[in-house]
């Protein structure tokens with residue numbers, strides 16, 4: 720099929736009505752701790768992501784450095 724693009728980062732666009740940390744409705748209860756947990760998760764995710772990018776760079780550098 721042509722002309723069909725995968726929807727990248729679509730998960731970031733559709734916000735669930737439920738908290739993804741405690742799985743309760745966002746309008747119900749206090750989610751300050753949840754947002755902290757989410758921040759920690761996100762930074763862990765980005766740390767892993769950046770480490771992956773660095774590893775790929777290192778691999779490429781090795782490949783081209785002859």
Ligand SMILES: [Zn+2]
Pocket residue numbers: 738739740741742743749750753
């Ligand atoms: Zn929550």
